[in-house]
Amino acid sequence: MGGPPWFIFLSSVKSAFTSGSKNLVAEAVRNSNKDLLILFSISKNKLENETGSQNAFKNLSKIISFFYIQMEMESKGKNLETRVVWLDGCGYNKMEYDNLLKNPGFVNLRNNKISESKFFELDTESRGKLAERFGNEIVVDGANHAAVGGTFDHLHVGHKILLSMTAYSSGSKVTCGITDEPLLKNKKFKEFLEPMDQRTHKVLDFFNTIKKGIDYNLVPLQDPFGPIIVDETVDTLVVSEETIVGTDKANEIRLSKSMKPMEIVPIDLVSDFDSAAESKNADVPEGNTVEKISSTEIRKRLHLEHQENTK
DSSP, X not given: OOSOOEEEEOSSSGXXXXXXXXXXXXXXXXXXXXXXXXXXXXXXXXXXXXXXXXXXXXXXXXXXXXXXXXXXXXXXXXXXXXXEEEGGGSOOOHHHXXXXXXXXXXXXXXXXXXXXXXXXXXXXXXXXXXXXXXXXXXXXXXXXXXXXXXXXXXXXXXXXXXXXHHHTTOSSEEEEEEEOTTTTTTOTTGGGSOOHHHHHHHHXXXXXXXXXXXXXXXXEEXXXXXXXXXXTTOOEEEEEGGGOTTHHHHHHHHHXXXXXXXXXXXEOOOOOXXXXXXXXXXXXXXXXXXXXXXXXXXXXXXXXXXXXXXX
């Protein structure tokens, strides 16, 4: 991704959902023309908030969702490619770290105020502390091989949240099933569906930005279960609240084959940006109060635009 990365250091989970965070995202969007990369840091201990790794998963997904939502709100009218990276779990090596910091929009968020400084202005101790933030934490204890599935057409915010949480839930491998024929036959506005190779490329490119050092196994999904009922090494399945139906059946099939059941980890995908903008407390919008993101809606808009252009 081009353009300077923006760094945010959070003192707590709550500190993510503040006016300071909103102002920072707004500033980052204003200074970005094509790509926008935000890297934030918060320790796993703070994410757990003394209640265990399941809470760490939920808190991390809320923070990532919040940043994506704010970017979408601020970038309306701009065609920005947005990425949000959790520093403590990204697995970047020294070379990747150095490349990021060649031209950083370095920002430290403290007490809801924004203070900016370029990396070259930091002293040696501060540079070292920044480097220490790059880690390999995972938010599902004991998870080694996470799986996820979807069509991933016209990769949008909901997809990015789902893929991010899958990557940050795996210690070494991610299997991603990407819907292929015959499961696509009933898709609405199918003529505007991106080709399989294009969707696969976009997903892999996204994964490689979000977390390094993971074996990403992208496979065509030609039945509802795919590799999760065949590969006994899959130990975690990340799903949206809307696709959790059927996961019990997958585990039943695994048990019938003497395979261990997967841990099912659901996240709530949100897409509306009004509740985050209007909330005085800057709370993360609840999934049941907002409109869901939909690739179908994107294809529908493309369909309507095509109709208008061919009149």
